[in-house]
Amino acid sequence: MSAIMEVSGLNAWFGAAQAVKEINLSFEKNTVTAIIGPSGCGKSTFIRCLNRLHEEVPDARAIGRVLLEGDDIYGRGVDPVAIRRKIGMVFQKPNPFPSLSVFDNVAVGLRLGGLRRASILKEAVERSLTLSALWDEVKDKLNAPGTSLSGGQQQRLCIARALAVEPSILLMDEPTSALDPISTAKIEELVTELKKAVTIVMVTHNMQQAARISDKTAFFLLGDMVEYGETSRIFTAPKDSRTERYITGRFG
């Protein structure tokens, strides 16, 4: 299997505080990788380094090598804006643009890329909304504001927004933490479907979720990656005692 993204020697800081320490990890094509760990373990910071969003926080910085399809996104002269256009990201809280309609929320990434042709936009919007299992629910209200949808629908709208530019990798930062159980189940189902089209890296604080939908799991603690491996193995036969204690619910 070929790795679509390879991370080596990644470190990240907020001011003087190091949040992520020497991470080496690679993500294989069409897999779901779950990043688990207690609050403050650096898992969100880590995923935000993968599309260079971390550095947008004042005083935050990151160094290391992150190869996306062979090219280092931290390489010299690489434009973070161009990187973010190639990588999709979904956040904790659904964040569609309140001033944009359902349609425009999905089309916005393509428009930023300079696409103007209405027919192409329409096609891409329908494709993305279908991929994110939202098309049937919103096809009659494409002109309604994105924020008029329910919370779960808004999150799937955000997934569609990320998918519209056909990214090779989709980063999800606790995408269900603000959703009810039914919406969460829908997103989980969707993630399993989506990995046919895109590689997914997902931060979650919900271990059952990681066990249900991921192929690989990485366990983070205090900025270190303690253990990484097949999800089934991590949850049945963890090698590190700290992993075992975490997944059996003894801390975090």
Add this chain to the structure above:
Amino acid sequence: MPGVVRAKNRPVREIHYGDRVFAGILKIPAAGLALLLLSIAYFLYRAASPVIVKHGWAFLTSSTWDPVRDVYGALPVIYGTVVSSFIAIVIATPLSVGVALFLTEIAPRRTGRVFGFLVEMLAAIPSVVYGLWGIFVLAPWLRTSVEPFFKTWLGFLPFFSGPPYGVGMLAAGIILAVMITPTISSIAREVFSAIPLQQREAALGIGATRWEMMRLAVLQSSRRGLTGAVILGLGRALGETMAVTMIIGNRHEVSLSLFAPGSTMASIIANEYAEATTDTHVAALVEVGLVLFAVTFVINSIARLFLSRSGNR
């Protein structure tokens, strides 16, 4: 059981007399202020009634202002107020939005704080000081440089024709723009900072540049709030008196040229109330005040409406 407190008695609802008395006391100033507003409106109306009766609506549409013959028409001052405030808004709006964007989105936090403080200090400069600055700095500069420039290149437009006096409508508009910029920019800043960080990250996450992020996440979702900010600024500009009186030239005339002297509702009152000897002259000035009061009241109400609704969008 530890940690569990059981109520032994049924709670008795106590009457807190102190609270009641205090609430009663607070009602007095609250009601008093509302009454004061109404009584000012009533006073203005009563004092103006001789002219209201005599001229009716013609007061608003006639241009003649002749205290000697007791003929009063307020059109030129209404026109002057509208035009000078319009110039101010046209200049101050992009300036203020730019300042607010710079302070919230671009400047490092410490620079932003210092710079923001300085901008807000513009609002603390007394109006009469602006007037002096207008007379001794702005007007000569307009007369010798700016107005001749516009006259050369845009002189075919009626707005930029006529002799460049320096003192006049354009000068008043510019002074007003400087004076309302702190108002608009500080409200715009509040509106921008109220936008959740997630909105900005959503934009950055799909590969927006800094400017695209500001457009998508900040400007587009603050249209209502910005409208409110501009209207509040407009409200300030309409009623501003001292600086405008000093620099607008005080001529009672409707002129399309921005270089020409004019006057506003506020400036005519400030200029003439001291020398108003006849009762009708006073009444006419009071009626100008009444119109100004009504206009600013309506403008401010609209602004509040926009701002109060901007939160839930």
